[in-house]
Amino acid sequence: MSSQMPVAGPAEVRAAAVRDLKADRWAVVGLVLVNGLAAAAGLVGPLLLGRIIDTIQAGSGNVLSAVDRLAFGALVFTVVQTVLSWWALKIGYRFGERTAARVRERFLKRTLALPPRVADHLPAGDLIARGSTDASLVALTLRSAVPEILVAVVHALFLIVAVLVLDPRLGLCGLVCLIGVAGAVRWYVRRARPVYLAVAAAGAELAGVIASNAKGARTIELLGLEERRTEVSEVGIAEARTARLGALWLRTVLFPWSEIALALPVVGVLLVGGALYANDLVTLGVVVTATVYLRQLVGPLDTLMLWIEQLQGAGASYARVEGLADIPAAEPQQAKAVGDRIQVDNAHFSYTGARDVLSGIDLVVQPGERLAIVGTSGAGKSTLARLMAGLDRPHTGSVTIGGTPVVELPPDQLREHVVLITQDHHVFHDSLRDNLLIAKPTATDEDLYGALSAVGADWLDDLPDGLDSELDLDDASAQQLSLARVVLADPHTLILDEATALLDPKTARQTEQSLAAVLHGRTVIAIAHRLQTAHDADRIAVMEAGRLVELGTHDELVTANGTYGRLWRTWHAQA
Template identity: 50%
Template sequence: MTGLPVADRSVVRRAALDLIARDRRAVAIVLVLHGAAAIAGLAAPWLLGRIVDEVAAGAGAAAVDRLALSIGVCVLAQGLLSRYAQYAGHRFGERAVARLREEFVSRTLDLPVSLVERAGTGELATRSSVDVTTVGTTVRDVVPVIVIASTQLSLLFGAIFLLHPLLGLVALIGLPSIFAVTRWYLRRARRAYLAEGAATAELTEALTTTAEGARTVEALRLGADRVAYGTQRIGQVWATRRATLALRSVFFPVVEASYALPIAAVLLIGGFFLPRGMVTLGEVVAAALYLQQAVDPLDRLLQWMEQAQRGLASFARVLGVGQKTEPENGSGPVTVAPAATGIPEPRGRASAPSGERLVVRGARFSYADGPDVLHGIDLEVHPGERLAIVGPSGAGKSTLARLLAGIDAPREGVVSLGGRPVTDLAPAERRRRIALVTQEHHVFIGSLRDNLAFAASGASDEQMRSALVAVGADWYTDLPDGLDTQLGDGARELAAADAQQLALARLVLADPHTLILDEATAALDPTTARRTERALAAVVTGRTVIAIAHRLNTAHDADRVAVLEDGRITELGSHDDLVRADGAYAALWHSWHG
């Protein structure tokens, strides 16, 4: 299985800055509020130090009460400012995560089908659920904490220097060890968390495929093998999580030990210089309180740094969906990410084709590193022509359909539409011109109207009903709520034949010029299939139709028939001409008619 790419550091950095830039006003408000809250928090230790000095100087209770009241006011102000800062920060985080989810869905839908198939459902499922959720937590919770903690630490250490430069220098004694262990941790964390994410994706893939093929597993008694395979994947997840835990087990103890060092040093140095008049008792107390106050933001900063590393690794995986990849058999780079995410737009896309003529020249194709499935295919499909492709099972008919639709690219040769390689067309442009309908179909959770709107979001109810009628889906008139009837899991389940007709109705609404039907009526009974094919024939008049036919009446009605055997086109001509030629097609025709 070939996984999806992972964005590098520069792409993650640009995308993170873009998230901030697109809501810079909210970010500015958050920073101002947090900064004001941090400044208000500085007042209490300084005022407490003043109280110590005032008492030492023999001041009365009135002066102490005024300072104590000031402390209360500052604490209240800090609480209110922090509350509104966190509120504004969470609102910013939710908006940013919502945009990220929408862009992730857009990039996912723009992925080439072949890339999705090679990546596997587990990879996409993990990125769309675990990784997006982790990024959401990071943006909503972690980033504000890091911003707040960093601001507080800067102001706290600055306040100590303002109290006395000597105490400020002593306060920095614990930072070298924290800096060294943090640098050590960060150099290893990204790679470790990316490995953990990849292992989790493989485990999800293993569980998903086992669940989807449960009947096959039971029928073939493969339960023990699937359990062993799943156990192996769990072992990989366990190993990667142990690796990240090993990093944390070094990082946190060193950091915790570094907290007490500067406080002890300030008290010792302060005690040494206090009798000499170089510092006051209030300054030493205030500096110690500032350092004690610094433990909380420093602790939060370093603890959330671990989550931040998870978030950055997940962000890289989320942004990787749509990055430049090499499609199967090297059809050239594909980039399908919007500029809003910080990933550059596609370059080198071919311009729109000039015409609708579909041409295959010298096409050879193999899956992964296996032998060729197609061997030097030459074929020309004229605009408006109805071409049927027939042949025995395993001859390469569906593979040829995938090449014609631009899902896969030939290992050698070219498949072009209007003089442009099909795989070079932007996905939206290619889908607008060519549509492939296979035996596989999907009913989305939602209303019948929602299911049809996927093909044409602007279609009216009348157009949707006409599309259903065109493919013979008269069952829709029996639905209790018509187009508003809910379909899918937990609602009304469609039979396989009905779901196939729904897929064909989407095809009618999409209205492409070239239709490729890969046994698209295979799920229908012969009578319904024949009726549906006749209805479709009336709808697709003037369009190019390429039908992978297993019922030879489809070939009988076509303008031309291509016979595919062992990955090669052995016969090409009209039905009557091929029957008179008494070759492979004639044998199939006579066999089909008994």
């Protein structure tokens, strides 16, 4: 899979936006209606101001009384506009929060629907960035942009129509002067999408680098890789900086140009209006009203210009969030395994297609058997474990449980048959109880205590609130928590891939023996790095360069004096 996940096209983003608007259509209708009323109320003030000027200029009758009435009317409509605008923003923000929640939920559902073998190969930094930074930007935009843009659009349309109705000549003059704004927007939009997609992609790459540095901090320190990882980080920072400078350049062109263009309608109407007034073709009040309308137009247009810039970044984030839909989700499976016998027939597997990591593997694991898989680093032990757990599909050959291909089993059935536990684990920021109930929601407190006891989790006694304690565990304790989940899930086949590697040798041996007792009658396949684990197994499979080279009991393999025999003597001499 490529280093970046798919990105939705403009048509897909528009379709997603339309779906989100339709999902809360009545809020959108209410938003438009209330904004329209607010904009209409806002037109009355400048109109009454023009009337005041014309009344004062005419000087006939009770001028003071007429001006007072007009001024009071302007005040009333200003208050009405303020109340309606507040109401519209309230509707808009509520709509935005609901829609933002739908976007996040949709992203989460799509992520969880991915097949494990697909999700396992996704670039972590890109996925994290899409689920956090991109989703947050989309949420912020939906929460703020929709109400503010609707307010600005409705207000701008009402002002333009009002100027045209007031005096078509002044209205046309103002519209002609707005061509500069349209030109600035067109120039910017045509260039913005690829630039903001590059900004988002560079940010995702940088997030991936930072995440890998944090995860591998101990390895980096142990191998003295600080300078190399610093160089990688600096390259990521430089690429992110270059991408952001590209977006900044677009903004430095757009905003100065738009500021000048937004001033032109007022200037144009003052010049044309002054000429018409000088020739007695319009009244001074009409010129002032038109000027005020066009001056008010600067506000909504300025808001639109700001949001046009922000919408490019939000649009790129929306495209990245929606791009997850282009990754094939797990198809519903109807297969069912009959029995728990695991069989690997002539399995070949390659991660890149260039060379096989596994070649011609034939192996049968009987129900209830304890099998240890040993071999040097890179021999293919973990890859074989992934195939038997259904995380990867062999390129040729097959891996079956009860005669059914492992990868064709529905996730819920697969978890009942086989669970793979590695040294990678996850502790949710929640109570110990909730972290355990993930494996078995119906478990009682007695079940939870029993599972923790089975894996030797003595640290339970040190927790202030017992099962209700918020967790902050070290790696070894977190690994025991993962094993306790397995005890609760009670699968028929358990595959341990360095599942006790973070425990000290004595604790690891005790934990493995406790698991064997608790899971009596279950199949246990252990990737054995400690040969004492292999010694306790019913059979031992020896891997070398992606091939299964030896298979038998401990005594048989030691007597045969092959690969395992040499490993055992070397390990036993050092023990």
